[in-house]
Amino acid sequence: MTASVSTRPTHYDIVVIGGGPVGLAAACAGARRGHSVLVLEQYEILHEHGSSGGAERQWRLQYAQEDLARLTVEALPLWAELEQAGGRRLVHRTGSLWFGDTATSTNEGQVNAAVAVLDRLGLPYEWLAAKDIEERYRFARLPGHYEGFFQPDGGMVDVRATLWLLYEQARAAGARVRDREPVRAIEPDDNGVTVRTEHGHYRADHVIVAAGAFSAPLLRPLGIDFDVELYEMATAYFRCVDPDFDYPTWFAFQRPTEEDTNLFYGFGRLPWATGDLVRVAPDFEVDVFDDAYGASRTPAPRHVKRTADWVAEHMPALDPNPLHPGTCLIALPKDHERQFYFGHAPDSVPGARRLVVHGAGWGFKYIPLLGRACVELALDGRTGYDLSRFAF
Numbered sequence: 001m002t003a004s005v006s007t008r009p010t011h012y013d014i015v016v017i018g019g020g021p022v023g024l025a026a027a028c029a030g031a032r033r034g035h036s037v038l039v040l041e042q043y044e045i046l047h048e049h050g051s052s053g054g055a056e057r058q059w060r061l062q063y064a065q066e067d068l069a070r071l072t073v074e075a076l077p078l079w080a081e082l083e084q085a086g087g088r089r090l091v092h093r094t095g096s097l098w099f100g101d102t103a104t105s106t107n108e109g110q111v112n113a114a115v116a117v118l119d120r121l122g123l124p125y126e127w128l129a130a131k132d133i134e135e136r137y138r139f140a141r142l143p144g145h146y147e148g149f150f151q152p153d154g155g156m157v158d159v160r161a162t163l164w165l166l167y168e169q170a171r172a173a174g175a176r177v178r179d180r181e182p183v184r185a186i187e188p189d190d191n192g193v194t195v196r197t198e199h200g201h202y203r204a205d206h207v208i209v210a211a212g213a214f215s216a217p218l219l220r221p222l223g224i225d226f227d228v229e230l231y232e233m234a235t236a237y238f239r240c241v242d243p244d245f246d247y248p249t250w251f252a253f254q255r256p257t258e259e260d261t262n263l264f265y266g267f268g269r270l271p272w273a274t275g276d277l278v279r280v281a282p283d284f285e286v287d288v289f290d291d292a293y294g295a296s297r298t299p300a301p302r303h304v305k306r307t308a309d310w311v312a313e314h315m316p317a318l319d320p321n322p323l324h325p326g327t328c329l330i331a332l333p334k335d336h337e338r339q340f341y342f343g344h345a346p347d348s349v350p351g352a353r354r355l356v357v358h359g360a361g362w363g364f365k366y367i368p369l370l371g372r373a374c375v376e377l378a379l380d381g382r383t384g385y386d387l388s389r390f391a392f
């Protein structure tokens with residue numbers, strides 16, 4: 001994937017820092033507009049050390065914040081475009097089930113607030129009592145006051161296929177992708193930006209920083225406060241023992257315990273693969289740390305056990321023995337309402353209009369939209385998507 005250093009051009013219209021899905025989507029969008037684009041990735045493409053590891057992500061329209069729900073709807077045609085270009089489905093509509101304490105607020109939102117937004121946007125859902133959820137979706141022993149809803153357009157996104165497709169599409173459109181080339185410094189000035197890597201330096205008219213959880217050390221020397229908390233979220237697979245049954249994607253909203261946020265979510269079988277394994281994971285915001293390079297990449301045994309205990313108690317269609325435990329690194333803004341960062345560097349940074357930054361949050365569902373919006377902001381100075389409240 002890496003071109004020889006001696007033959008590389010050193011000036012690009014756009015340099016993208018980060019070869020994760022946002023960076024690759026931005027590279028696609030920039031190259032398709034006829035610009036020279038270079039992507040710099042510190043590891044190899046499709047590595048598992050950032051926020052895009054694993055096979056699947058939840059796709060959902062519902063959000064407690066109306067602007068985020070609108071963005072998911074706006075992302076849909078861009079996913080369809082990508083699917084058409086790649087000749088394969090990426091977003092699989094297996095339905096999305098949210099249930100639990102409907103007033104509990106979490107960084108994922110809140111059941112009551114999300115339903116109010118679905119109502120305002122005229123999006124369909126079915127309201128369910130605990131016994132409906134148990135009978136239809138094979139959950140068990142739910143507290144009697146639990147309620148929730150099923151939204152039929154939700155489902156899951158195929159992570160690996162999305163990454164491959166974005167990588168292929170970016171290169172087909174003319175973008176260069178250099179992996180194993182960590183960026184060490186970004187130096188904007190009035191005429192452009194110098195990007196220093198372990199192997200040399202490049203000049204760019206515009207730089208898009210799509211470095212995910214690794215953004216802070218790149219942005220701090222510029223005086224940009226990327227105010228996030230990092231977590232290594234545990235995840236595990238469980239075998240579905242009933243060959244005739246499958247789960248929708250689901251999220252259980254529960255009151256926190258003294259030890260953790262007590263939130264769990266999961267998926268059905270992968271629609272793009274064979275097999276009986278389904279993923280169930282805790283969404284525990286505990287053990288915060290601040291250096292993405294210091295991640296242990298080892299799931300906390302207590303989190304895996306808590307997940308297996310939840311499965312044993314509430315999911316009789318699964319064998320509660322956890323398989324393939326792993327971790328995924330996530331950066332979440334300290335301000336939960338914010339969800340992610342997106343925008344030009346603050347005006348206090350010299351050459352701020354040449355730098356666009358995206359990072360943090362539960363953002364896979366927005367990937368093609370974020371890529372396009374980064375490029376619009378870089379080249380046109382504005383984007384038509386309503387992202388202004390995520391600015392620095």
Ligand SMILES: Cc1cc2nc3c(=O)[nH]c(=O)nc-3n(C[C@H](O)[C@H](O)[C@H](O)COP(=O)(O)OP(=O)(O)OC[C@H]3O[C@@H](n4cnc5c(N)ncnc54)[C@H](O)[C@@H]3O)c2cc1C
Pocket residue numbers: 017018019020021022023040041042043050051052053056057058059181182183184210211212213214215218233235328329330358359360361362363364365366
């Ligand atoms: C456990 C878990 C569950 C999730 N569930 C969902 C979900 O259900 N739905 C959803 O929509 N989202 C979900 N997300 C969030 C979603 O996965 C992320 O928002 C998305 O994958 C982030 O993509 P990215 O390109 O911004 O970051 P990344 O994929 O982390 O990419 C950033 C890239 O930048 C590179 N990089 C960083 N610094 C440098 C540097 N100095 N030089 C060169 N390269 C650099 C990194 O190596 C990395 O490849 C989840 C995340 C986790 C961890």
